[in-house]
Amino acid sequence: MVNDDVIKELKAKALQFRYDLLEMIGIGTAGHLGGSASLAELMAVLYFYRMNFDKTKLADPARDRLILSKGHAALIQYAALCEKGCFPREALKQVKTLDGLLQGHPDLTIPGIEAVTGSLGQGLSVALGMALALRLDKSPAKVYVVMGDGEQSEGQLWEAAMAAANFKVDNLTAFIDWNKIQATGATSDIFNNPDLDKKWRAFGWEVIPCPGHDIPKIIEALEQADKVKGKPALIILDTVKGKGFSFAENTAAYHNGILDEKIFAQATKELDLAKGAL
Numbered sequence: 001m002v003n004d005d006v007i008k009e010l011k012a013k014a015l016q017f018r019y020d021l022l023e024m025i026g027i028g029t030a031g032h033l034g035g036s037a038s039l040a041e042l043m044a045v046l047y048f049y050r051m052n053f054d055k056t057k058l059a060d061p062a063r064d065r066l067i068l069s070k071g072h073a074a075l076i077q078y079a080a081l082c083e084k085g086c087f088p089r090e091a092l093k094q095v096k097t098l099d100g101l102l103q104g105h106p107d108l109t110i111p112g113i114e115a116v117t118g119s120l121g122q123g124l125s126v127a128l129g130m131a132l133a134l135r136l137d138k139s140p141a142k143v144y145v146v147m148g149d150g151e152q153s154e155g156q157l158w159e160a161a162m163a164a165a166n167f168k169v170d171n172l173t174a175f176i177d178w179n180k181i182q183a184t185g186a187t188s189d190i191f192n193n194p195d196l197d198k199k200w201r202a203f204g205w206e207v208i209p210c211p212g213h214d215i216p217k218i219i220e221a222l223e224q225a226d227k228v229k230g231k232p233a234l235i236i237l238d239t240v241k242g243k244g245f246s247f248a249e250n251t252a253a254y255h256n257g258i259l260d261e262k263i264f265a266q267a268t269k270e271l272d273l274a275k276g277a278l
């Protein structure tokens, strides 16, 4: 059991990331709020509890790697990397500007980013290559990869899924951010892909369902994944798109929507209330 202070600290990190999302998106410009907010708790656990990650050792061969295959949610990874001290907070204000460090999708010029992503479906292949190379090197490092549920319609991902099982890769843990909504509507309406758990199991993976905003449960799921040997593990995170912002929850409207002044003020108020309740 993880102690309560640690959990409280991780919840505070997830909340800080949500404030950072608002700071990055700002008023009057589009930004990927929905699919970023659904990952706040996972990012807090991975970067602040789980991963061997040190901003002073970003090229250490033994570091754990995180590939954000759903690269459009880059803002949540930037929030975590910023909190880790990889770049100054000022960089958040210049997100998605030509002169800024932080581009709309993860890029290798950004300290702490391990792969260029954004074209959906590719991250698992990249992560698998890394995991195989680390295994050859007898490295203790782990590779984590985060996919979307809409992303599950990409064919390349299933080739990588088969290959990972074939090669009995067990230093790779994948996640699906199962928030049930994609860019323009419900995933079930746009490309219905039910029974993801059964499909991944049939492809030879250990599948672990997990409530995606429950920090102790995410930690438990990761511990369960660690015990899996001779095959890769997938944690399906049952999440809410836009989590933490009532106007953005369970809707595609804020997949990449614009925050006007009124909505921005409401968002800040909701986070302040959540802070008071921590």
Ligand SMILES: Cc1ncc(C[n+]2csc(CCOP(=O)(O)OP(=O)(O)O)c2C)c(N)n1
Pocket (backbone or CB within 6 Å): 034, 035, 036, 038, 070, 072, 073, 118, 119, 120, 121, 147, 148, 149, 150, 151, 152, 177, 179, 181, 182, 183, 187, 241
């Ligand atoms: C190959 C490819 N096709 C289309 C897109 C455009 N696109 C960006 S986000 C998105 C929806 C992704 O949905 P999901 O994976 O569920 O992400 P989430 O809802 O968690 O943000 C699409 C289709 C893309 N980035 N890459």
